[in-house]
Amino acid sequence: MHVTRWAQRQMMTFHRRIFVQQIYVVQTSDPDVLITLPDIVPTSCCNCFRRLSNVNQICMKRKRGVDHEEKTKEDTSALTSTATSGQKPKCYTYWLMKSEPDSRIEKGVDVKFGIDDLKACEDQTACWDGVRNYQARNFMRDDMKVGQKMFFYHSNTKIPGIAAVCEIVKESYPDHTQFDPKDIHYDASAKKESPRLFMVDVKFERMLKRFIPLTELKQLFLKHKDSGGPLSNLALFTRARLSVQPLTKEEWDFILSLEDKEPDSSG
Structure with a gap:
Protein backbone atom coordinates (compact mmCIF):
# COMPACT_ATOMS: atom_id res chain seq x y z
CA MET A 1 0.00 0.00 0.00
CA PHE A 14 -4.83 8.00 16.07
CA HIS A 15 -7.74 10.29 16.93
CA ARG A 16 -9.46 7.31 18.57
CA ARG A 17 -6.42 6.24 20.64
CA ILE A 18 -6.08 8.62 23.53
CA PHE A 19 -3.21 6.67 25.12
CA VAL A 66 -6.31 26.13 -0.38
CA ASP A 67 -9.72 26.93 -1.79
CA HIS A 68 -11.56 30.05 -0.68
CA GLU A 69 -13.97 28.24 1.63
CA GLU A 70 -11.16 26.52 3.56
CA LYS A 71 -9.20 29.75 3.83
CA THR A 72 -12.29 31.52 5.09
CA LYS A 73 -12.69 28.91 7.82
CA GLU A 74 -9.08 29.39 8.89
CA ASP A 75 -9.44 33.18 8.95
CA THR A 76 -12.60 32.88 11.00
CA SER A 77 -10.91 30.66 13.54
CA ALA A 78 -8.23 33.28 14.02
CA LEU A 79 -10.91 35.86 14.74
CA THR A 80 -13.18 33.90 17.04
CA SER A 81 -11.13 31.25 18.79
CA THR A 82 -8.66 31.44 21.65
CA ALA A 83 -7.83 27.75 21.60
CA THR A 84 -4.51 28.09 19.81
CA SER A 85 -3.39 31.68 20.28
CA GLY A 86 -4.50 32.30 23.86
CA GLN A 87 -5.47 35.83 22.82
CA LYS A 88 -8.83 37.31 23.70
CA PRO A 89 -10.91 37.73 20.52
CA LYS A 90 -12.51 41.05 19.69
CA CYS A 91 -16.12 41.36 20.75
CA TYR A 92 -18.08 43.14 18.04
CA THR A 93 -21.43 44.75 18.76
CA TYR A 94 -21.96 46.79 15.59
CA TRP A 95 -22.31 45.60 12.01
CA LEU A 96 -22.47 46.58 8.37
CA MET A 97 -24.62 44.29 6.21
CA LYS A 98 -24.80 44.45 2.43
CA SER A 99 -27.82 43.89 0.23
CA GLU A 100 -28.69 44.68 -3.38
CA PRO A 101 -31.33 47.38 -4.00
CA ASP A 102 -31.53 46.77 -7.77
CA SER A 103 -33.10 43.85 -9.57
CA ARG A 104 -30.71 41.07 -10.54
CA ILE A 105 -31.87 37.67 -11.71
CA GLU A 106 -29.92 34.68 -10.43
CA LYS A 107 -31.11 31.23 -11.52
CA GLY A 108 -34.47 32.71 -12.40
CA VAL A 109 -34.93 34.50 -9.06
CA ASP A 110 -34.72 38.24 -8.41
CA VAL A 111 -32.27 38.73 -5.51
CA LYS A 112 -33.20 42.40 -5.05
CA PHE A 113 -33.68 43.48 -1.42
CA GLY A 114 -33.07 47.14 -0.64
CA ILE A 115 -33.97 49.24 2.35
CA ASP A 116 -37.38 50.04 0.82
CA ASP A 117 -38.09 46.31 0.63
CA LEU A 118 -37.28 45.94 4.32
CA LYS A 119 -39.54 48.86 5.19
CA ALA A 120 -42.36 47.21 3.23
CA CYS A 121 -42.11 43.97 5.25
CA GLU A 122 -44.50 43.21 8.09
CA ASP A 123 -43.39 45.14 11.17
CA GLN A 124 -40.51 46.37 8.96
CA THR A 125 -38.69 43.17 9.94
CA ALA A 126 -37.16 40.42 7.80
CA CYS A 127 -34.80 37.46 8.05
CA TRP A 128 -31.33 38.01 6.63
CA ASP A 129 -31.07 34.82 4.63
CA GLY A 130 -28.81 33.52 1.88
CA VAL A 131 -25.43 34.28 3.48
CA ARG A 132 -23.11 31.60 2.08
CA ASN A 133 -19.67 32.90 3.04
CA TYR A 134 -18.59 30.99 6.14
CA GLN A 135 -16.90 33.91 7.87
CA ALA A 136 -19.99 36.09 7.41
CA ARG A 137 -22.16 33.19 8.55
CA ASN A 138 -20.05 32.72 11.67
CA PHE A 139 -20.43 36.37 12.60
CA MET A 140 -24.19 35.98 12.40
CA ARG A 141 -24.26 32.61 14.15
CA ASP A 142 -21.77 33.29 16.95
CA ASP A 143 -21.57 37.03 17.57
CA MET A 144 -24.79 38.85 16.70
CA LYS A 145 -27.06 39.56 19.65
CA VAL A 146 -30.52 41.05 20.03
CA GLY A 147 -30.37 44.84 20.34
CA GLN A 148 -27.17 45.32 18.38
CA LYS A 149 -27.18 47.89 15.58
CA MET A 150 -26.28 47.51 11.93
CA PHE A 151 -25.83 49.73 8.90
CA PHE A 152 -27.93 48.72 5.90
CA TYR A 153 -25.51 48.98 2.99
CA HIS A 154 -26.62 49.10 -0.65
CA SER A 155 -24.20 47.07 -2.77
CA ASN A 156 -23.84 46.15 -6.43
CA THR A 157 -25.58 49.32 -7.51
CA LYS A 158 -24.65 52.52 -9.36
CA ILE A 159 -23.91 54.41 -6.15
CA PRO A 160 -23.19 51.95 -3.31
CA GLY A 161 -23.20 53.14 0.27
CA ILE A 162 -24.91 53.22 3.66
CA ALA A 163 -28.61 54.01 3.61
CA ALA A 164 -30.08 53.25 7.03
CA VAL A 165 -29.72 52.01 10.59
CA CYS A 166 -31.34 48.73 11.61
CA GLU A 167 -31.44 46.54 14.70
CA ILE A 168 -30.89 42.82 15.29
CA VAL A 169 -34.17 41.56 16.75
CA LYS A 170 -33.68 37.79 16.60
CA GLU A 171 -30.46 35.84 17.08
CA SER A 172 -29.20 33.14 14.74
CA TYR A 173 -31.32 30.21 13.64
CA PRO A 174 -31.07 27.87 10.62
CA ASP A 175 -31.49 29.51 7.23
CA HIS A 176 -34.49 27.83 5.59
CA THR A 177 -33.22 28.48 2.06
CA GLN A 178 -30.50 25.82 2.38
CA PHE A 179 -33.16 23.09 2.54
CA ASP A 180 -35.27 24.26 -0.42
CA PRO A 181 -34.21 22.67 -3.74
CA LYS A 182 -35.96 25.45 -5.63
CA ASP A 183 -34.05 28.20 -3.82
CA ILE A 184 -30.83 29.66 -5.24
CA HIS A 185 -29.15 29.10 -1.87
CA TYR A 186 -30.04 25.41 -1.70
CA ASP A 187 -27.27 23.27 -0.21
CA ALA A 188 -27.67 19.56 -0.86
CA SER A 189 -25.18 18.71 1.89
CA ALA A 190 -27.10 20.61 4.59
CA LYS A 191 -29.30 18.57 6.91
CA LYS A 192 -31.95 19.87 9.29
CA GLU A 193 -30.20 18.14 12.17
CA SER A 194 -26.88 19.73 11.16
CA PRO A 195 -27.56 22.96 9.22
CA ARG A 196 -24.70 24.78 7.51
CA LEU A 197 -26.25 28.22 6.99
CA PHE A 198 -27.73 30.53 9.61
CA MET A 199 -29.57 33.84 9.62
CA VAL A 200 -30.80 36.57 11.94
CA ASP A 201 -33.83 38.85 11.86
CA VAL A 202 -33.32 42.58 11.35
CA LYS A 203 -35.72 45.48 11.88
CA PHE A 204 -35.66 48.86 10.19
CA GLU A 205 -34.94 51.67 12.65
CA ARG A 206 -34.40 54.82 10.62
CA MET A 207 -32.92 56.25 7.44
CA LEU A 208 -29.68 58.18 7.76
CA LYS A 209 -30.04 61.92 7.45
CA ARG A 210 -28.08 61.60 4.23
CA PHE A 211 -26.84 58.67 2.16
CA ILE A 212 -23.14 57.99 2.81
CA PRO A 213 -21.57 56.76 -0.44
CA LEU A 214 -18.75 54.29 -0.78
CA THR A 215 -16.54 56.89 -2.48
CA GLU A 216 -16.68 59.12 0.60
CA LEU A 217 -15.90 56.24 2.92
CA LYS A 218 -12.97 55.18 0.77
CA GLN A 219 -11.45 58.67 0.84
CA LEU A 220 -11.73 58.67 4.62
CA PHE A 221 -10.30 55.17 4.87
CA LEU A 222 -7.22 56.13 2.82
CA LYS A 223 -6.77 59.29 4.86
CA HIS A 224 -7.14 57.48 8.20
CA LYS A 225 -4.90 54.64 7.05
CA ASP A 226 -2.05 57.13 6.82
CA SER A 227 -2.95 59.13 9.91
CA GLY A 228 -4.19 56.31 12.17
CA GLY A 229 -7.76 57.59 12.25
CA PRO A 230 -10.85 55.61 13.35
CA LEU A 231 -11.49 54.11 9.90
CA SER A 232 -7.91 52.91 9.32
CA ASN A 233 -8.94 49.23 9.57
CA LEU A 234 -12.49 49.45 8.25
CA ALA A 235 -13.61 45.98 7.09
CA LEU A 236 -15.44 47.52 4.14
CA PHE A 237 -11.99 47.84 2.54
CA THR A 238 -9.83 45.36 4.44
CA ARG A 239 -12.38 42.53 4.08
CA ALA A 240 -14.34 43.88 1.16
CA ARG A 241 -15.79 40.55 -0.04
CA LEU A 242 -17.73 39.92 3.16
CA SER A 243 -21.44 40.73 3.01
CA VAL A 244 -21.61 40.83 6.82
CA GLN A 245 -18.87 42.93 8.39
CA PRO A 246 -18.02 43.78 11.99
CA LEU A 247 -17.54 47.36 13.16
CA THR A 248 -15.86 48.65 16.28
CA LYS A 249 -17.71 51.23 18.38
CA GLU A 250 -15.21 53.85 17.24
CA GLU A 251 -15.91 53.06 13.60
CA TRP A 252 -19.66 53.05 14.17
CA ASP A 253 -19.67 56.38 16.00
CA PHE A 254 -17.49 58.06 13.38
CA ILE A 255 -19.55 56.82 10.43
CA LEU A 256 -22.79 57.78 12.16
CA SER A 257 -21.45 61.30 12.74
CA LEU A 258 -21.00 61.75 9.00
CA GLU A 259 -24.74 62.14 8.45
CA ASP A 260 -24.56 65.56 10.13
CA LYS A 261 -21.63 66.76 8.01
CA GLU A 262 -21.13 67.80 4.42
CA PRO A 263 -19.09 65.24 2.48
CA ASP A 264 -16.12 67.57 1.93
CA SER A 265 -15.88 68.43 5.65
CA SER A 266 -16.28 64.95 7.13
CA GLY A 267 -12.60 64.00 7.48
Whole structure:
Protein backbone atom coordinates (compact mmCIF):
# COMPACT_ATOMS: atom_id res chain seq x y z
CA MET A 1 0.00 0.00 0.00
CA HIS A 2 1.21 3.49 -0.78
CA VAL A 3 2.69 4.95 2.39
CA THR A 4 0.68 8.19 2.16
CA ARG A 5 -2.67 6.38 2.07
CA TRP A 6 -1.55 4.09 4.88
CA ALA A 7 -0.51 7.13 6.91
CA GLN A 8 -3.86 8.81 6.40
CA ARG A 9 -5.65 5.69 7.65
CA GLN A 10 -3.36 5.53 10.67
CA MET A 11 -4.02 9.17 11.45
CA MET A 12 -7.76 8.47 11.58
CA THR A 13 -7.00 5.66 14.02
CA PHE A 14 -4.83 8.00 16.07
CA HIS A 15 -7.74 10.29 16.93
CA ARG A 16 -9.46 7.31 18.57
CA ARG A 17 -6.42 6.24 20.64
CA ILE A 18 -6.08 8.62 23.53
CA PHE A 19 -3.21 6.67 25.12
CA VAL A 20 -0.74 7.57 22.37
CA GLN A 21 2.16 9.68 23.65
CA GLN A 22 4.47 9.85 20.62
CA ILE A 23 3.96 11.06 17.08
CA TYR A 24 5.80 10.58 13.80
CA VAL A 25 5.89 12.74 10.70
CA VAL A 26 5.68 11.39 7.17
CA GLN A 27 7.70 13.25 4.55
CA THR A 28 5.75 12.62 1.34
CA SER A 29 6.79 13.23 -2.25
CA ASP A 30 5.04 16.60 -2.07
CA PRO A 31 7.35 19.06 -0.25
CA ASP A 32 4.36 21.09 0.91
CA VAL A 33 2.72 18.23 2.80
CA LEU A 34 3.63 16.66 6.09
CA ILE A 35 1.36 14.02 7.61
CA THR A 36 1.41 13.43 11.35
CA LEU A 37 0.57 10.02 12.77
CA PRO A 38 0.90 8.14 16.05
CA ASP A 39 3.48 5.89 17.57
CA ILE A 40 1.89 2.75 16.10
CA VAL A 41 4.16 2.46 13.08
CA PRO A 42 5.22 -1.08 12.04
CA THR A 43 8.94 -1.75 12.30
CA SER A 44 9.11 -2.39 8.58
CA CYS A 45 8.08 1.19 7.88
CA CYS A 46 10.32 2.92 10.40
CA ASN A 47 12.71 4.11 7.71
CA CYS A 48 9.88 6.25 6.35
CA PHE A 49 9.51 8.27 9.54
CA ARG A 50 11.36 10.66 11.75
CA ARG A 51 10.51 10.70 15.48
CA LEU A 52 9.88 14.03 17.13
CA SER A 53 10.30 14.26 20.90
CA ASN A 54 7.99 17.17 21.57
CA VAL A 55 4.41 16.51 20.50
CA ASN A 56 3.44 20.14 21.04
CA GLN A 57 5.77 21.26 18.27
CA ILE A 58 4.12 19.09 15.62
CA CYS A 59 1.67 20.61 13.17
CA MET A 60 0.07 19.70 9.88
CA LYS A 61 1.14 21.78 6.91
CA ARG A 62 -1.48 22.51 4.30
CA LYS A 63 -0.88 22.63 0.59
CA ARG A 64 -0.61 26.19 -0.69
CA GLY A 65 -3.58 25.81 -3.01
CA VAL A 66 -6.31 26.13 -0.38
CA ASP A 67 -9.72 26.93 -1.79
CA HIS A 68 -11.56 30.05 -0.68
CA GLU A 69 -13.97 28.24 1.63
CA GLU A 70 -11.16 26.52 3.56
CA LYS A 71 -9.20 29.75 3.83
CA THR A 72 -12.29 31.52 5.09
CA LYS A 73 -12.69 28.91 7.82
CA GLU A 74 -9.08 29.39 8.89
CA ASP A 75 -9.44 33.18 8.95
CA THR A 76 -12.60 32.88 11.00
CA SER A 77 -10.91 30.66 13.54
CA ALA A 78 -8.23 33.28 14.02
CA LEU A 79 -10.91 35.86 14.74
CA THR A 80 -13.18 33.90 17.04
CA SER A 81 -11.13 31.25 18.79
CA THR A 82 -8.66 31.44 21.65
CA ALA A 83 -7.83 27.75 21.60
CA THR A 84 -4.51 28.09 19.81
CA SER A 85 -3.39 31.68 20.28
CA GLY A 86 -4.50 32.30 23.86
CA GLN A 87 -5.47 35.83 22.82
CA LYS A 88 -8.83 37.31 23.70
CA PRO A 89 -10.91 37.73 20.52
CA LYS A 90 -12.51 41.05 19.69
CA CYS A 91 -16.12 41.36 20.75
CA TYR A 92 -18.08 43.14 18.04
CA THR A 93 -21.43 44.75 18.76
CA TYR A 94 -21.96 46.79 15.59
CA TRP A 95 -22.31 45.60 12.01
CA LEU A 96 -22.47 46.58 8.37
CA MET A 97 -24.62 44.29 6.21
CA LYS A 98 -24.80 44.45 2.43
CA SER A 99 -27.82 43.89 0.23
CA GLU A 100 -28.69 44.68 -3.38
CA PRO A 101 -31.33 47.38 -4.00
CA ASP A 102 -31.53 46.77 -7.77
CA SER A 103 -33.10 43.85 -9.57
CA ARG A 104 -30.71 41.07 -10.54
CA ILE A 105 -31.87 37.67 -11.71
CA GLU A 106 -29.92 34.68 -10.43
CA LYS A 107 -31.11 31.23 -11.52
CA GLY A 108 -34.47 32.71 -12.40
CA VAL A 109 -34.93 34.50 -9.06
CA ASP A 110 -34.72 38.24 -8.41
CA VAL A 111 -32.27 38.73 -5.51
CA LYS A 112 -33.20 42.40 -5.05
CA PHE A 113 -33.68 43.48 -1.42
CA GLY A 114 -33.07 47.14 -0.64
CA ILE A 115 -33.97 49.24 2.35
CA ASP A 116 -37.38 50.04 0.82
CA ASP A 117 -38.09 46.31 0.63
CA LEU A 118 -37.28 45.94 4.32
CA LYS A 119 -39.54 48.86 5.19
CA ALA A 120 -42.36 47.21 3.23
CA CYS A 121 -42.11 43.97 5.25
CA GLU A 122 -44.50 43.21 8.09
CA ASP A 123 -43.39 45.14 11.17
CA GLN A 124 -40.51 46.37 8.96
CA THR A 125 -38.69 43.17 9.94
CA ALA A 126 -37.16 40.42 7.80
CA CYS A 127 -34.80 37.46 8.05
CA TRP A 128 -31.33 38.01 6.63
CA ASP A 129 -31.07 34.82 4.63
CA GLY A 130 -28.81 33.52 1.88
CA VAL A 131 -25.43 34.28 3.48
CA ARG A 132 -23.11 31.60 2.08
CA ASN A 133 -19.67 32.90 3.04
CA TYR A 134 -18.59 30.99 6.14
CA GLN A 135 -16.90 33.91 7.87
CA ALA A 136 -19.99 36.09 7.41
CA ARG A 137 -22.16 33.19 8.55
CA ASN A 138 -20.05 32.72 11.67
CA PHE A 139 -20.43 36.37 12.60
CA MET A 140 -24.19 35.98 12.40
CA ARG A 141 -24.26 32.61 14.15
CA ASP A 142 -21.77 33.29 16.95
CA ASP A 143 -21.57 37.03 17.57
CA MET A 144 -24.79 38.85 16.70
CA LYS A 145 -27.06 39.56 19.65
CA VAL A 146 -30.52 41.05 20.03
CA GLY A 147 -30.37 44.84 20.34
CA GLN A 148 -27.17 45.32 18.38
CA LYS A 149 -27.18 47.89 15.58
CA MET A 150 -26.28 47.51 11.93
CA PHE A 151 -25.83 49.73 8.90
CA PHE A 152 -27.93 48.72 5.90
CA TYR A 153 -25.51 48.98 2.99
CA HIS A 154 -26.62 49.10 -0.65
CA SER A 155 -24.20 47.07 -2.77
CA ASN A 156 -23.84 46.15 -6.43
CA THR A 157 -25.58 49.32 -7.51
CA LYS A 158 -24.65 52.52 -9.36
CA ILE A 159 -23.91 54.41 -6.15
CA PRO A 160 -23.19 51.95 -3.31
CA GLY A 161 -23.20 53.14 0.27
CA ILE A 162 -24.91 53.22 3.66
CA ALA A 163 -28.61 54.01 3.61
CA ALA A 164 -30.08 53.25 7.03
CA VAL A 165 -29.72 52.01 10.59
CA CYS A 166 -31.34 48.73 11.61
CA GLU A 167 -31.44 46.54 14.70
CA ILE A 168 -30.89 42.82 15.29
CA VAL A 169 -34.17 41.56 16.75
CA LYS A 170 -33.68 37.79 16.60
CA GLU A 171 -30.46 35.84 17.08
CA SER A 172 -29.20 33.14 14.74
CA TYR A 173 -31.32 30.21 13.64
CA PRO A 174 -31.07 27.87 10.62
CA ASP A 175 -31.49 29.51 7.23
CA HIS A 176 -34.49 27.83 5.59
CA THR A 177 -33.22 28.48 2.06
CA GLN A 178 -30.50 25.82 2.38
CA PHE A 179 -33.16 23.09 2.54
CA ASP A 180 -35.27 24.26 -0.42
CA PRO A 181 -34.21 22.67 -3.74
CA LYS A 182 -35.96 25.45 -5.63
CA ASP A 183 -34.05 28.20 -3.82
CA ILE A 184 -30.83 29.66 -5.24
CA HIS A 185 -29.15 29.10 -1.87
CA TYR A 186 -30.04 25.41 -1.70
CA ASP A 187 -27.27 23.27 -0.21
CA ALA A 188 -27.67 19.56 -0.86
CA SER A 189 -25.18 18.71 1.89
CA ALA A 190 -27.10 20.61 4.59
CA LYS A 191 -29.30 18.57 6.91
CA LYS A 192 -31.95 19.87 9.29
CA GLU A 193 -30.20 18.14 12.17
CA SER A 194 -26.88 19.73 11.16
CA PRO A 195 -27.56 22.96 9.22
CA ARG A 196 -24.70 24.78 7.51
CA LEU A 197 -26.25 28.22 6.99
CA PHE A 198 -27.73 30.53 9.61
CA MET A 199 -29.57 33.84 9.62
CA VAL A 200 -30.80 36.57 11.94
CA ASP A 201 -33.83 38.85 11.86
CA VAL A 202 -33.32 42.58 11.35
CA LYS A 203 -35.72 45.48 11.88
CA PHE A 204 -35.66 48.86 10.19
CA GLU A 205 -34.94 51.67 12.65
CA ARG A 206 -34.40 54.82 10.62
CA MET A 207 -32.92 56.25 7.44
CA LEU A 208 -29.68 58.18 7.76
CA LYS A 209 -30.04 61.92 7.45
CA ARG A 210 -28.08 61.60 4.23
CA PHE A 211 -26.84 58.67 2.16
CA ILE A 212 -23.14 57.99 2.81
CA PRO A 213 -21.57 56.76 -0.44
CA LEU A 214 -18.75 54.29 -0.78
CA THR A 215 -16.54 56.89 -2.48
CA GLU A 216 -16.68 59.12 0.60
CA LEU A 217 -15.90 56.24 2.92
CA LYS A 218 -12.97 55.18 0.77
CA GLN A 219 -11.45 58.67 0.84
CA LEU A 220 -11.73 58.67 4.62
CA PHE A 221 -10.30 55.17 4.87
CA LEU A 222 -7.22 56.13 2.82
CA LYS A 223 -6.77 59.29 4.86
CA HIS A 224 -7.14 57.48 8.20
CA LYS A 225 -4.90 54.64 7.05
CA ASP A 226 -2.05 57.13 6.82
CA SER A 227 -2.95 59.13 9.91
CA GLY A 228 -4.19 56.31 12.17
CA GLY A 229 -7.76 57.59 12.25
CA PRO A 230 -10.85 55.61 13.35
CA LEU A 231 -11.49 54.11 9.90
CA SER A 232 -7.91 52.91 9.32
CA ASN A 233 -8.94 49.23 9.57
CA LEU A 234 -12.49 49.45 8.25
CA ALA A 235 -13.61 45.98 7.09
CA LEU A 236 -15.44 47.52 4.14
CA PHE A 237 -11.99 47.84 2.54
CA THR A 238 -9.83 45.36 4.44
CA ARG A 239 -12.38 42.53 4.08
CA ALA A 240 -14.34 43.88 1.16
CA ARG A 241 -15.79 40.55 -0.04
CA LEU A 242 -17.73 39.92 3.16
CA SER A 243 -21.44 40.73 3.01
CA VAL A 244 -21.61 40.83 6.82
CA GLN A 245 -18.87 42.93 8.39
CA PRO A 246 -18.02 43.78 11.99
CA LEU A 247 -17.54 47.36 13.16
CA THR A 248 -15.86 48.65 16.28
CA LYS A 249 -17.71 51.23 18.38
CA GLU A 250 -15.21 53.85 17.24
CA GLU A 251 -15.91 53.06 13.60
CA TRP A 252 -19.66 53.05 14.17
CA ASP A 253 -19.67 56.38 16.00
CA PHE A 254 -17.49 58.06 13.38
CA ILE A 255 -19.55 56.82 10.43
CA LEU A 256 -22.79 57.78 12.16
CA SER A 257 -21.45 61.30 12.74
CA LEU A 258 -21.00 61.75 9.00
CA GLU A 259 -24.74 62.14 8.45
CA ASP A 260 -24.56 65.56 10.13
CA LYS A 261 -21.63 66.76 8.01
CA GLU A 262 -21.13 67.80 4.42
CA PRO A 263 -19.09 65.24 2.48
CA ASP A 264 -16.12 67.57 1.93
CA SER A 265 -15.88 68.43 5.65
CA SER A 266 -16.28 64.95 7.13
CA GLY A 267 -12.60 64.00 7.48
